[in-house]
Amino acid sequence: MSHRIYLDYNASTPICPEAAEAMWPFLTDHYGNPSSLHWAGMPAKDAVEKARGQVAGLLGCDPTEVVFTSGGSESNNHAIKGVFFANRDRGDHIITTAVEHPATINPCRFLEMLGAKVTVLPVDRFGMVDPTDVRKAITQRTILITVMHANNEVGTIEPIPEISAIAREAGVPFHTDAAQTVGKIPADVEGLGVDLLSVAGHKVYAPKGIGALYIREGTKIEPFVHGAGHEAGRRAGTENVLLAVALGAACDTARKWVGMPQIKALRDRFWDGLRGMFGEKVTLNGHPTARLPNTLNANFVGRVGAEVLVKLPRVAASTGSACHAGSVILSPVLAAMGVPPGEGMGAVRFSLGRATTWDELEEALAKLKFSVETLEVDRGDRR
Numbered sequence: 410m411s412h413r414i415y416l417d418y419n420a421s422t423p424i425c426p427e428a429a430e431a432m433w434p435f436l437t438d439h440y441g442n443p444s445s446l447h448w449a450g451m452p453a454k455d456a457v458e459k460a461r462g463q464v465a466g467l468l469g470c471d472p473t474e475v476v477f478t479s480g481g482s483e484s485n486n487h488a489i490k491g492v493f494f495a496n497r498d499r500g501d502h503i504i505t506t507a508v509e510h511p512a513t514i515n516p517c518r519f520l521e522m523l524g525a526k527v528t529v530l531p532v533d534r535f536g537m538v539d540p541t542d543v544r545k546a547i548t549q550r551t552i553l554i555t556v557m558h559a560n561n562e563v564g565t566i567e568p569i570p571e572i573s574a575i576a577r578e579a580g581v582p583f584h585t586d587a588a589q590t591v592g593k594i595p596a597d598v599e600g601l602g603v604d605l606l607s608v609a610g611h612k613v614y615a616p617k618g619i620g621a622l623y624i625r626e627g628t629k630i631e632p633f634v635h636g637a638g639h640e641a642g643r644r645a646g647t648e649n650v651l652l653a654v655a656l657g658a659a660c661d662t663a664r665k666w667v668g669m670p671q672i673k674a675l676r677d678r679f680w681d682g683l684r685g686m687f688g689e690k691v692t693l694n695g696h697p698t699a700r701l702p703n704t705l706n707a708n709f710v711g712r713v714g715a716e717v718l719v720k721l722p723r724v725a726a727s728t729g730s731a732c733h734a735g736s737v738i739l740s741p742v743l744a745a746m747g748v749p750p751g752e753g754m755g756a757v758r759f760s761l762g763r764a765t766t767w768d769e770l771e772e773a774l775a776k777l778k779f780s781v782e783t784l785e786v787d788r789g790d791r792r
């Protein structure tokens with residue numbers, strides 16, 4: 410029998426039972442507005458504050474430094490635009506990297522239209538930024554450095570503590586997009602040394618539409634939504650109690666999963682299986698060791714990733730190669746890493762999660778063998 414196999418946990422995760430359970434009373438009994446001082450509002454307010462404490466517990470910060478947002482994109486937008494608008498008197502220069510998520514790249518592009526100067530740093534073959542490049546790029550006018558904690562496509566973990574030390578020495582606020590790391594590897598704000606850190610709820614077994622932004626006390630930042638004084642005046646609007654409690658419970662649960670040794674062992678066995686089957690015809694994208702424990706981005710050399718996946722309709726995985734008008738475009742992340750197009754066109758990202766089993770991976774391997782071997786070799790006209 411052919412099962413449906415989910416290997417796309419970097420795209421989104423199922424809601425964990427703890428988060429679902431935490432939400433139930435707020436779907437049924439507790440409908441009050443957290444700002445109301447009466448019996449209906451108080452449980453809602455208490456629940457939001459408990460959830461804030463749970464998020465802070467995972468990040469190792471004070472609850473007052475956590476702002477709830479609608480997800481990773483909003484957190485990045487708040488951090489980047491908020492710091493830019495609040496520091497215009499000091500400068501206009503932002504430093505970022507070539508492998509950021511569009512939720513970072515596009516706010517920077519937007520700010521360029523408002524006069525920002527953006528330096529995009531290159532990465533090496535593994536997708537890693539060199540901290541000395543960051544140091545060299547800093548000028549008197551630099552007001553923000555934003556470097557992701559780990560890349561969503563290839564899983565490479567950036568040298569955040571080294572970069573934060575440089576940023577701190579220069580007195581420049583430092584933001585990291587931790588959408589892919591929170592709950593997978595330690596994302597402790599003191600260990601990382603960051604001033605701002607983005608969390609995406611649906612990557613950490615909470616629902617879609619909720620996230621958080623850590624803002625170190627004392628960081629100069631403009632509110633993201635202007636209005637009443639919610640979220641300590643940083644994001645106006647009645648709190649999304651239902652989703653905040655879910656994120657809190659998910660963060661609490663995530664504490665026992667950080668490091669993911671079992672998932673990493675499965676991922677490595679899966680890679681051994683691929684190498685055993687395809688030998689040199691399968692290559693790895695991303696850093697061999699400094700990489701998210703659940704992520705495996707593999708090139709099926711001479712094939713097109715999207716076509717490999719089309720032949721595996723019951724296996725959910727991702728490919729960064731996009732088809733445009735009959736030709737295949739290499740993922741910008743792989744292009745920035747200098748992956749040769751003949752390899753990178755065949756990239757498929759497998760991302761494992763809490764429910765992944767070896768039986769599923771073995772079945773996926775068998776299906777991949779069939780898919781890759783029956784596909785025509787990618788032709789030159791598609792490159």
Ligand SMILES: Cc1ncc(COP(=O)(O)O)c(C=O)c1O
Nearest residue numbers: 480481482510512561588589609
């Ligand atoms: C690294 C990274 N940053 C930001 C985001 C955006 O998060 P959200 O979907 O919660 O807006 C994602 C989602 O894929 C991501 O992987």
